Amino acid sequence: MGEKTFLYPCSRCGMCCMAKPCIHAMATGVPEHTQPCPYLYFEKEEAFCGLAETFPQLDFGFGKGCCMKGRLIKNGKEQSVAGIPVAMKRAFVEQLRDGRGSIVCNEPERTR
Numbered sequence: 001m002g003e004k005t006f007l008y009p010c011s012r013c014g015m016c017c018m019a020k021p022c023i024h025a026m027a028t029g030v031p032e033h034t035q036p037c038p039y040l041y042f043e044k045e046e047a048f049c050g051l052a053e054t055f056p057q058l059d060f061g062f063g064k065g066c067c068m069k070g071r072l073i074k075n076g077k078e079q080s081v082a083g084i085p086v087a088m089k090r091a092f093v094e095q096l097r098d099g100r101g102s103i104v105c106n107e108p109e110r111t112r
């Protein structure tokens with residue numbers, strides 16, 4: 001089986017790590033429903049992972065595309081969260097970082 005890739009590119013908005021810790025974060029003891037992942041940090045609008053910097057040998061799936069699940073409904077039209085424009089993703093993350101809004105995460109685990 002081939003390696004999993006995703007349709008839309010990753011813009012390093014950080015939304016996925018705001019929503020749920022990945023398997024590597026959970027392996028270090030981060031509880032499943034922690035928001036945001038404690039290893040996530042930002043430089044301006046760009047997301048970085050402190051854990052990946054400590055353990056560069058681990059595969060975090062960086063570069064494989066946007067793994068963010070879920071759908072947005074706007075003006076009655078559904079859209080994949082992964083496929084929304086970068087500016088919209090970043091604006092949403094900025095709101096989350098300011099404590100305005102939240103992500104409801106029903107998935108049992110992240111795709112990576």
Ligand code: SF4
Nearest residue numbers: 017022025037040049
């Ligand atoms: S990729 Fe890094 S910041 Fe994101 S959830 Fe995993 S450990 Fe946390």
Ligand code: SF4
Nearest residue numbers: 010011013014016066
């Ligand atoms: S939500 Fe998607 S685009 Fe944003 S950091 Fe995560 S994988 Fe990348």
